[in-house]
Every structure is written in structure tokens, then in C-alpha cells.
Amino acid sequence: AQTVTQSQPEMSVQEAETVTLSCTYDTSESDYYLFWYKQPPSRQMILVIRQEAYKQQNATENRFSVNFQKAAKSFSLKISDSQLGDAAMYFCAYSNYQLIWGAGTKLIIKP
Amino acid sequence: DGGITQSPKYLFRKEGQNVTLSCEQNLNHDAMYWYRQDPGQGLRLIYYSQIVNDFQKGDIAEGYSVSREKKESFPLTVTSAQKNPTAFYLCASSIGRGVSYEQYFGPGTRLTVT
Numbered sequence: 001a002q003t004v005t006q007s008q009p010e011m012s013v014q015e016a017e018t019v020t021l022s023c024t025y026d027t028s029e030s031d032y033y034l035f036w037y038k039q040p041p042s043r044q045m046i047l048v049i050r051q052e053a054y055k056q057q058n059a060t061e062n063r064f065s066v067n068f069q070k071a072a073k074s075f076s077l078k079i080s081d082s083q084l085g086d087a088a089m090y091f092c093a094y095s096n097y098q099l100i101w102g103a104g105t106k107l108i109i110k111p
Numbered sequence: 112d113g114g115i116t117q118s119p120k121y122l123f124r125k126e127g128q129n130v131t132l133s134c135e136q137n138l139n140h141d142a143m144y145w146y147r148q149d150p151g152q153g154l155r156l157i158y159y160s161q162i163v164n165d166f167q168k169g170d171i172a173e174g175y176s177v178s179r180e181k182k183e184s185f186p187l188t189v190t191s192a193q194k195n196p197t198a199f200y201l202c203a204s205s206i207g208r209g210v211s212y213e214q215y216f217g218p219g220t221r222l223t224v225t
Binding site for chain 1: 151152153154155156159169199201203208209211213214216218219
């Protein structure tokens with residue numbers, strides 16, 4: 001069965017600095033997607049970034065980028081120039097028709 | 112504006128009562144989902160529906176029921192058989208049920224059963 005592990009329950013970063021959130025997953029499939037979702041205090045789940053497993057190039061969305069290591073089954077999220085509005089729970093999810101979710105990492109931004 | 116609405120935001124019920132959570136979408140999406148979120152855990156899939164009048168059990172369907180009579184609506188009933196119903200419930204939808212399809216989420220309903 002596929003599993004997703006986020007080993008950092010909580011991370012903190014100084015405003016304007018860079019932070020990396022870790023995610024590992026386990027699967028025997030070769031074709032799948034990976035997602036990072038953000039859940040701010042409002043609890044509205046928002047897609048941050050997605051990665052297709054067959055693409056070697058790491059996905060980037062403005063200040064958000066991923067480091068996708070398919071062989072290592074690792075999918076970390078890097079947030080550059082952290083802003084106060086980035087404070088949220090971040091969830092990593094694996095998709096092979098069904099989304100499998102990690103337990104989340106709470107990101108705290110220090111002003 | 113297109114999106115997903117869930118109502119109410121907060122819901123309180125007495126133990127032993129069934130309760131129905133509403134989920135409506137105007138995105139013209141075929142697939143809809145119900146998730147349960149508990150503290151310290153990721154989302155867990157309760158039920159999903161790929162098309163009207165069809166739905167499938169997810170990982171934790173026991174004690175829950177759903178219907179999909181209209182494309183835009185996917186209500187979830189939490190029955191008295193659900194042993195620990197207090198949780199945050201999220202409804203989502205996607206264009207279809209494919210590997211790459213992004214899921215769009217509603218604002219959620221916090222259910223408290225005492």
C-alpha cells in the first residue's frame with residue numbers, strides 16, 4: 001500500500017528566509033503525481049504545487065519549488081523569501097487515482 | 112464565483128442522532144469526495160463519487176452514508192453507528208477521477224457530537 005510520511009510535525013523560519021519541508025512516500029507504481037497543499041488557519045485547503053513523476057524537471061510556482069528525487073521517493077517543498085501569509089499546515093499527497101495524504105507539517109513564520 | 116460550499120461551518124449534535132453535512136459545487140466537476148481530518152493526521156477518504164448515482168467507499172466508510180442524485184451535490188450523513196464522529200469534514204471535487212486531477216476543496220464543517 002502506498003504511504004506518505006512527513007517527518008517534521010512543526011517547522012519555524014524567520015520571515016524572508018528559506019525553509020524546506022520534507023516528504024517521503026512509498027509506492028511500487030511508476031506513474032503518479034505528487035502534490036503539496038497548504039491549509040491556513042481558515043482551514044481552506046489550497047493547492048501549492050504539483051509534480052508529475054515521469055518529469056525529471058522539478059516543478060516551480062513563484063516562491064515555491066520542489067526537490068523531487070524519484071529513486072529516493074522524496075518530494076520536499078522549498079519556500080523562498082518566507083512571508084507571514086505562508087504560515088499554515090502543509091500537506092504532501094501522493095496520487096494514483098486516490099490521494100494519499102501525509103500527516104502535515106505546521107509552518108510557523110517568525111517576524 | 113465557482114467553488115465548493117459546505118454548510119454549516121459548525122455543527123453540534125447529540126450522540127445517537129444522525130446528521131447530514133451539505134456539499135455543493137458549481138465547477139461542473141464529475142468527481143466529488145468526502146474526507147475526515149483529525150488532529151495530527153492527514154486527510155482520510157470516507158466516500159467518493161465519479162458520476163451521478165454512483166459512489167464508492169473510501170478507507171473509513173463505516174458509519175457514514177452518501178448520495179449523489181445531482182452532479183453538483185454530494186451530501187454526507189454521519190450516522191449513529193459512527194463511533195467517533197467528532198471531527199473536521201472536508202468536501203472536494205475534481206474534473207474527473209484521474210491521477211493528475213487537482214482536487215478543489217470546500218471550507219469544511221466542524222462536527223461536534225456530545
